[in-house]
Amino acid sequence: xxxxxxxxxADMHPNWPALVEDTAQPWExxxxxxxxxxxxxxxxxxxxxxSGVETTYQYRRRGPRAVFALPVTTDGQAVLIRQYRYPLxxxxxxxVAGGVEAGESFLLAAQxxxxxxxxxxxxxxxxxxxxxxxxxxxxxxxxxFLALGVTLGDMAHEDTETIERVIxxxxxxxxxxxxxxxxxxxxxxxxxxxxxxxxxxxLL
Amino acid sequence: xxxxxxxxxADMHPNWPALVEDTAQPWExxxxxxxxxxxxxxxxxxxxxxSGVETTYQYRRRGPRAVFALPVTTDGQAVLIRQYRYPLxxxxxxxVAGGVEAGESFLLAAQxxxxxxxxxxxxxxxxxxxxxxxxxxxxxxxxxFLALGVTLGDMAHEDTETIERVIxxxxxxxxxxxxxxxxxxxxxxxxxxxxxxxxxxxLL
Numbered sequence: 001x002x003x004x005x006x007x008x009x010a011d012m013h014p015n016w017p018a019l020v021e022d023t024a025q026p027w028e029x030x031x032x033x034x035x036x037x038x039x040x041x042x043x044x045x046x047x048x049x050x051s052g053v054e055t056t057y058q059y060r061r062r063g064p065r066a067v068f069a070l071p072v073t074t075d076g077q078a079v080l081i082r083q084y085r086y087p088l089x090x091x092x093x094x095x096v097a098g099g100v101e102a103g104e105s106f107l108l109a110a111q112x113x114x115x116x117x118x119x120x121x122x123x124x125x126x127x128x129x130x131x132x133x134x135x136x137x138x139x140x141x142x143x144x145f146l147a148l149g150v151t152l153g154d155m156a157h158e159d160t161e162t163i164e165r166v167i168x169x170x171x172x173x174x175x176x177x178x179x180x181x182x183x184x185x186x187x188x189x190x191x192x193x194x195x196x197x198x199x200x201x202x203l204l
Numbered sequence: 205x206x207x208x209x210x211x212x213x214a215d216m217h218p219n220w221p222a223l224v225e226d227t228a229q230p231w232e233x234x235x236x237x238x239x240x241x242x243x244x245x246x247x248x249x250x251x252x253x254x255s256g257v258e259t260t261y262q263y264r265r266r267g268p269r270a271v272f273a274l275p276v277t278t279d280g281q282a283v284l285i286r287q288y289r290y291p292l293x294x295x296x297x298x299x300v301a302g303g304v305e306a307g308e309s310f311l312l313a314a315q316x317x318x319x320x321x322x323x324x325x326x327x328x329x330x331x332x333x334x335x336x337x338x339x340x341x342x343x344x345x346x347x348x349f350l351a352l353g354v355t356l357g358d359m360a361h362e363d364t365e366t367i368e369r370v371i372x373x374x375x376x377x378x379x380x381x382x383x384x385x386x387x388x389x390x391x392x393x394x395x396x397x398x399x400x401x402x403x404x405x406x407l408l
Binding site: 087128178 | 223229239243246251289290336346390
């Protein structure tokens with residue numbers, strides 16, 4: 001594409017436009033129904049495969065998108081969070097993340113989440129490669145960012161969140177990543193992609 | 205723990221024992237029910253948060269575990285797959301992956317999937333850091349491996365899989381990773397963790 005942004009754009013990474021449905025569809029949908037409605041809606045489709053075999057597939061439809069953000073402060077510290085995750089019954093070290101609201105751009109969603117979850121504002125934003133967290137079961141797409149030169153202030157947690165802000169030197173964040181101490185996969189991948197930019201800027 | 209294995213063990217990475225429920229639980233479960241049964245079962249719990257707020261949380265329970273594996277051939281080529289993923293309506297580049305069957309070790313599950321999906325056998329296996337693919341919604345845990353010196357033979361795909369084997373030089377696999385051309389997040393993270401081992405062995 002001639003009009004796609006340079007790598008390092010704040011608004012979009014060059015791989016984002018590729019995170020869409022293919023033109024050719026090898027599986028044929030024979031019928032579809034929602035198992036239940038709501039935030040976590042699961043569909044059950046009856047499908048025919050290229051082999052002619054028919055089967056049933058339960059999955060989460062495309063639609064939900066979430067943003068991830070690694071804020072780095074003006075003095076070069078990484079800002080992570082420790083968040084209690086009820087499905088795991090565990091507190092997990094993560095980067096800032098949250099859903100994209102209707103009508104909101106990915107960049108504005110990420111900036112809103114950084115402000116709410118860690119009180120971070122401003123900075124230079126860099127879009128990183130997007131990805132699918134669980135293609136076997138889910139149509140969800142995740143869009144990560146790095147934010148450089150962020151200023152920290154007050155947080156504004158939702159009352160259904162249990163979040164602690166963790167500020168630590170970038171080398172320590174990357175030591176944790178390599179050791180497997182950041183148990184959240186999408187956060188780990190955000191850190192991985194951010195590293196190239198941090199190294200290029202001499203911050204790591 | 206004094207009995208945890210060295211990094212580089214075939215059976216388990218040192219972070220795997222940490223991927224469990226915490227002892228302290230800040231949220232109290234008031235009631236729980238299954239929205240529906242089956243492979244993709246979703247629970248809906250009524251919970252009380254530390255703030256006293258009560259809310260409802262829909263999620264996938266802990267229990268399902270999946271293994272991921274990057275096989276590298278005896279001549280130093282990466283073996284990836286291209287797999288049609290119905291929830292995304294897209295064919296996605298991934299590493300080999302699959303669910304752990306009852307009574308099966310993670311290592312044996314990974315070796316079975318490598319044999320089935322790409323016809324890979326033998327090799328030296330290295331366990332990599334495990335992770336949660338989607339803590340906000342799911343209790344699923346993913347366990348990745350690197351397999352060095354694998355021999356390729358015939359494949360045995362399940363008739364509900366649409367899989368193509370992709371053999372490519374390791375530097376090309378890592379170029380794709382950095383460019384965001386491997387859209388599957390867990391596969392990307394498997395490649396990231398495998399790189400340290402490949403570099404230490406002089407394979408990359």
